[in-house]
Amino acid sequence: MLELLFLLLPVAAAYGWFMGRNSVRNEERREQEEFSKQYVTGLNLLLSDQPDKAVDLFIQLLDVDSDTLETHWTLGKLFRRRGEIDRAIKIHQNLTSRPAISEQQRRHAMFELGLDYLSAGIFDRAEEMLLALQTDKEFAEPCQRYLLELYEATHEWDKAIKIALKLARHDANAQPVVAQLYCELANLQNDPATVEKYYLKARKHDPDNVRAALSLGRMWFEQGEVNRAQRILTTILDADPAFISEALPILKACYTSQQDEAGFIHYLHKCVSEANSTAAAILLSEAIAKAGTMEEAEKFMQSALLRNPTMKGFHQLMDFHIRAADVGKARDSLMMLQKLVQQQMQQRPKYRCRHCGFSGSTLYWHCPSCRVWGEIKPITGLDGD
Numbered sequence: 001m002l003e004l005l006f007l008l009l010p011v012a013a014a015y016g017w018f019m020g021r022n023s024v025r026n027e028e029r030r031e032q033e034e035f036s037k038q039y040v041t042g043l044n045l046l047l048s049d050q051p052d053k054a055v056d057l058f059i060q061l062l063d064v065d066s067d068t069l070e071t072h073w074t075l076g077k078l079f080r081r082r083g084e085i086d087r088a089i090k091i092h093q094n095l096t097s098r099p100a101i102s103e104q105q106r107r108h109a110m111f112e113l114g115l116d117y118l119s120a121g122i123f124d125r126a127e128e129m130l131l132a133l134q135t136d137k138e139f140a141e142p143c144q145r146y147l148l149e150l151y152e153a154t155h156e157w158d159k160a161i162k163i164a165l166k167l168a169r170h171d172a173n174a175q176p177v178v179a180q181l182y183c184e185l186a187n188l189q190n191d192p193a194t195v196e197k198y199y200l201k202a203r204k205h206d207p208d209n210v211r212a213a214l215s216l217g218r219m220w221f222e223q224g225e226v227n228r229a230q231r232i233l234t235t236i237l238d239a240d241p242a243f244i245s246e247a248l249p250i251l252k253a254c255y256t257s258q259q260d261e262a263g264f265i266h267y268l269h270k271c272v273s274e275a276n277s278t279a280a281a282i283l284l285s286e287a288i289a290k291a292g293t294m295e296e297a298e299k300f301m302q303s304a305l306l307r308n309p310t311m312k313g314f315h316q317l318m319d320f321h322i323r324a325a326d327v328g329k330a331r332d333s334l335m336m337l338q339k340l341v342q343q344q345m346q347q348r349p350k351y352r353c354r355h356c357g358f359s360g361s362t363l364y365w366h367c368p369s370c371r372v373w374g375e376i377k378p379i380t381g382l383d384g385d
Contacts, residue, residue, distance in 0.1 A: 241275035
């Protein structure tokens with residue numbers, strides 16, 4: 001009997017192992033069935049247009065661990081990208097409160113939550129989240145970039161400048177942004193000395209900043225400092241030739257006040273030869289018509305159009321033809337055609353963003369579409385200068 005008992009011991013052990021394993025399998029099966037049942041419930045909630053309840057259920061199904069964390073990030077970003085900010089916030093808030101994740105993962109959840117608040121326009125909470133993460137090496141730079149975006153949206157230019165200066169320490173591309181921010185700050189000032197100080201700071205961070213040059217040129221001309229205005233405005237040809245058309249009216253006033261017509265004509269020739277500027281060619285053709293003959297002015301305008309065909313140049317050439325034409329049907333037809341060209345020019349946008357293609361009749365220094373600084377410029381080519 002005792003021998004039989006010893007023989008049965010291995011069988012009993014094997015049976016116990018089998019039953020235990022089978023019990024585990026049954027438990028796993030029950031859990032899987034329960035998961036599938038809840039998953040189907042979630043799908044039904046989505047199909048029945050109850051997405052909020054569905055999201056809550058899916059969050060409960062996804063226990064936060066190393067295997068499912070990436071799913072949470074992906075789901076949160078997907079909702080934010082689709083504009084469903086409330087759901088993205090719910091997911092990331094859930095992550096920040098879970099004890100199972102590491103401290104760095106919690107910081108990642110805070111970062112994503114800050115972006116959710118930023119997208120939702122809840123700027124105070126977004127600022128709080130992003131400021132708290134600036135000391136973390138992994139998130140410092142992206143937090144600064146999003147804080148800059150936030151302060152630009154709220155027009156807090158002092159704060160924006162401080163953040164942009166931090167970025168400029170390791171990113172030279174941030175210097176032109178700092179310059180634009182100083183220009184925004186200058187626009188808010190009433191004291192001319194303070195306005196000048198901020199525009200000069202802008203030029204210090206970006207010597208080619210056309211916005212500051214144009215503003216200082218206008219301001220100095222109005223203050224009677226014609227030489228200073230003329231010097232800074234003439235730098236625009238080298239800094240960004242696309243803006244020559246914006247600078248020429250003030251420059252013309254500068255040269256006229258100094259009775260230096262020859263100097264202005266010389267500068268116009270430079271603009272035409274170096275930048276193919278139609279605005280400069282039109283002013284030059286008028287000077288030729290005044291000093292010489294209408295025929296010489298027409299020939300000059302024709303040659304300018306061959307080099308750089310534009311509607312503005314064609315409109316000016318038609319004007320010369322109308323002045324030279326005798327009163328009659330031909331002259332009336334030319335005037336009607338010129339009027340049509342002028343209407344077409346008025347309907348066309350004057351400025352276009354080189355970054356996203358946004359266009360309009362107003363010069364914005366901060367693109368309303370892509371939010372990039374300094375990329376909106378006067379249109380060149382057939383419809384522009």
